[in-house]
Amino acid sequence: MSKRILTISILILTSFFVSCSQDKSEQKSQQQAVVAAPKIEAIVKVEPFNAPESPVITEDQAKKYAKASAGLVELGVSWTDRIEKAQDNEKVQILNAYNVARDQLCARVGLAGIAEYNWITEVALKEEGNKAAFEAAGIKIQ
Numbered sequence: 001m002s003k004r005i006l007t008i009s010i011l012i013l014t015s016f017f018v019s020c021s022q023d024k025s026e027q028k029s030q031q032q033a034v035v036a037a038p039k040i041e042a043i044v045k046v047e048p049f050n051a052p053e054s055p056v057i058t059e060d061q062a063k064k065y066a067k068a069s070a071g072l073v074e075l076g077v078s079w080t081d082r083i084e085k086a087q088d089n090e091k092v093q094i095l096n097a098y099n100v101a102r103d104q105l106c107a108r109v110g111l112a113g114i115a116e117y118n119w120i121t122e123v124a125l126k127e128e129g130n131k132a133a134f135e136a137a138g139i140k141i142q
Contacts, residue, residue, distance in 0.1 A: 046103050049112035051119050055127040060110075062130070062137035065120045067109040069139075072117070075105055 057065075079098045086094050103113040111117050124130050131141045 044104055044107040046107040046113035049115035049119065051123070055123045056129045057120060057124045057127075057133055059133045059136045061120065061124075062133040062139065064110040065117065065124075065134075066137040066139050068106045068111055068117050071105045071109065072102060075101055 075098075079094075079101070083091060083094050083098065099114070106113050106117045111120075125134070125141070134141050
C-alpha cells in the first residue's frame with residue numbers, strides 16, 4: 001500500500017512540475033509575442049481638402065510640405081520591396097494600405113492628407129509668389 005501511495009505521490013509531483021514548466025514556457029512565449037508586436041499609432045483624422053482659390057501658400061504650409069516630402073520618400077523606399085515581392089492577388093491590398101499610409105503621414109505633419117500635398121506639388125510649387133515660402137522651408141525652386 002505504501003509503495004502505491006509513494007508511486008501516486010511521485011506521479012502527482014511529476015505532473016505538477018511538468019505543468020509548471022509548461023506554464024512558464026507559455027508565459028515566456030506570450031511575453032515575447034507582446035514584446036515583438038510593433039507599436040501601432042492611432043489613426044489620425046484626415047481633414048477634407050478643398051483647393052483654395054489662390055495658389056499662394058504660407059511659410060508654415062511650405063514647412064509641412066517639406067516634412068511630408070521627406071517622409072513620403074522614406075515611406076516609398078520602405079514599401080517598395082513589399083509591393084514588388086507581393087503576389088498579384090496581394091498587390092491591390094498592399095497598394096491600398098500604402099495609400100492610407102501616405103495619407104496618414106501627410107495628416108500627421110499637418111496637411112489635409114495626400115490631397116493637399118498633391119495640390120501643393122501640382123499648383124503651389126509653380127506659383128512664383130510661393131518661392132520665398134518654399135526657400136524658407138528649405139526647398140529650392142528653380
